Amino acid sequence: MSELRAFSAPGKALLAGGYLVLDPKYEAFVVGLSARMHAVAHPYDSLQESDKFVVRVKSKQFKDGEWLYSISPKTNFIPVSVSGSKNPFIEKVIANVFSYFKPSLDDYSSRNLFVIDIFSDDAYHSQEDSVTKHHGNRRLSFHSHRIEEVPKTGLGSSAGLVTVLTTALASFFVPDLADNVDKYRKMIHNLSQVSHCQAQGKIGSGFDVAAAAYGSIKYRRFPPALISNLPEIGTVTYADKLVHLVEEVAWNITIENNHLPSGLVLWMGDIKSGSETVKLVQKVKKWYDTHTPDSLEVYTELDHANSRFMDGLSELDRLYESHDHYSTQLFESIKRNDSSCQNYSEITHTRDAVATIRHCFRKITKESGADIEPPIQTKLLNDCQALEGVLTCLIPGAGGYDAIAVIALQDVDLKAQTAGDERFSKVQWLDVSQADWGVRKEEDPEEYFDK
Numbered sequence: 001m002s003e004l005r006a007f008s009a010p011g012k013a014l015l016a017g018g019y020l021v022l023d024p025k026y027e028a029f030v031v032g033l034s035a036r037m038h039a040v041a042h043p044y045d046s047l048q049e050s051d052k053f054v055v056r057v058k059s060k061q062f063k064d065g066e067w068l069y070s071i072s073p074k075t076n077f078i079p080v081s082v083s084g085s086k087n088p089f090i091e092k093v094i095a096n097v098f099s100y101f102k103p104s105l106d107d108y109s110s111r112n113l114f115v116i117d118i119f120s121d122d123a124y125h126s127q128e129d130s131v132t133k134h135h136g137n138r139r140l141s142f143h144s145h146r147i148e149e150v151p152k153t154g155l156g157s158s159a160g161l162v163t164v165l166t167t168a169l170a171s172f173f174v175p176d177l178a179d180n181v182d183k184y185r186k187m188i189h190n191l192s193q194v195s196h197c198q199a200q201g202k203i204g205s206g207f208d209v210a211a212a213a214y215g216s217i218k219y220r221r222f223p224p225a226l227i228s229n230l231p232e233i234g235t236v237t238y239a240d241k242l243v244h245l246v247e248e249v250a251w252n253i254t255i256e257n258n259h260l261p262s263g264l265v266l267w268m269g270d271i272k273s274g275s276e277t278v279k280l281v282q283k284v285k286k287w288y289d290t291h292t293p294d295s296l297e298v299y300t301e302l303d304h305a306n307s308r309f310m311d312g313l314s315e316l317d318r319l320y321e322s323h324d325h326y327s328t329q330l331f332e333s334i335k336r337n338d339s340s341c342q343n344y345s346e347i348t349h350t351r352d353a354v355a356t357i358r359h360c361f362r363k364i365t366k367e368s369g370a371d372i373e374p375p376i377q378t379k380l381l382n383d384c385q386a387l388e389g390v391l392t393c394l395i396p397g398a399g400g401y402d403a404i405a406v407i408a409l410q411d412v413d414l415k416a417q418t419a420g421d422e423r424f425s426k427v428q429w430l431d432v433s434q435a436d437w438g439v440r441k442e443e444d445p446e447e448y449f450d451k
């Protein structure tokens, strides 16, 4: 490509289906966020040598944020770090995009250097030790530490990175991609799932990658074996098997557009203390296996409550759009958040479903030792539930001490309501909102750079 082009992909919050979504039996609800990961692909450049490709990925907001990989058809597209500095997510994206397109060096002689800049929005990372600077027309935070050392807020930075980088790198091989992201969305999604899964060590359900590719969705995962059955990267059969998986295989996945009701918005409160998802998942799995058949009953109850929660939100969405007397009264009652809420079954159904989800998670917390909704978070959520304009609130994703998610009326200001209140002193409201759209082209790539 002879032109600069920019893409972005959203962060995520898993509002229903944590843990269950690891099993293809259950459906989850994930919301795409306004915090986005960006990739700007530069025009083709050339190396002195013509016996390899080089991909240079720069992420200048982080110390030492540059990775240089060389890659060649002669070694079946195994990326080799040139600078010595490695990033597993970037490495797997390069391996898979090259294995998928199998470019020949003859076709790319004198345009075999691909340069991509990564930019990430503030909400992904703790802003401590960072300096905000204008970069082109954008305000970006620059951190004094390496990417692995900067505390995350849990919005899915790696999934955003993998998805947007896959898109940007693929745009070197697909001339019409930049103007047709939709046409290639499935390919981008499937390739990104493969890369993310390999880089992460095959732990996740892939809901974060699906949200990065598609935005707010109902999601049911693919069978994990689809990816774990691939041969090793660099083996002779890898590229063909990958193309077959991305293009031909039925993934049996559910991805359906789904969003929060109009008139309601998401608030994410960061708690600054972090949890380790992998350890939580291990504890919950152990609890599940050692507590059957009771654990299956808990999962079934959770699954039904998740469905009722999603149905309740859809019901509220329909009501908001109707703008009739009943719906106006209902939304005013959420605004007051007083006993009048009891008069509206749409509110009580949604709240009861969330109460059941939280009850089940507290039970699992107690029996498994995995702090999904530990008592300190229970107290915080109960305090949030009583705030003006709050429909409901819960622990997103894997739960723990990371964050809380609150669904509230669009015109209430939780920041102002909780300011100076000791009960909320640990909560930092993130500057994010729901944003339904998945990976997309950004119209003005020049605006990322100083003129």
Ligand SMILES: Nc1ncnc2c1ncn2[C@@H]1O[C@H](COP(=O)(O)OP(=O)(O)OP(=O)(O)O)[C@@H](O)[C@H]1O
Binding pocket: 059, 087, 088, 089, 118, 119, 120, 147, 148, 152, 153, 154, 155, 156, 157, 158, 159, 161, 208, 277
């Ligand atoms: N802006 C970036 N530039 C380069 N690499 C990044 C960037 N953002 C994330 N990464 C890569 O992703 C890794 C973090 O991924 P990880 O899956 O642990 O976190 P996350 O996706 O933000 O969190 P969570 O899965 O809890 O939502 C980093 O160590 C780095 O390798």
Ligand SMILES: C[C@@](O)(CCOP(=O)(O)O)CC(=O)O
Binding pocket: 013, 014, 017, 018, 019, 020, 021, 022, 154, 203, 204, 205, 206, 207, 277, 281, 396, 397, 398, 399
């Ligand atoms: C526990 C789990 O179901 C959700 C983790 O969500 P999060 O990374 O905490 O947003 C794991 C997964 O689905 O990958």
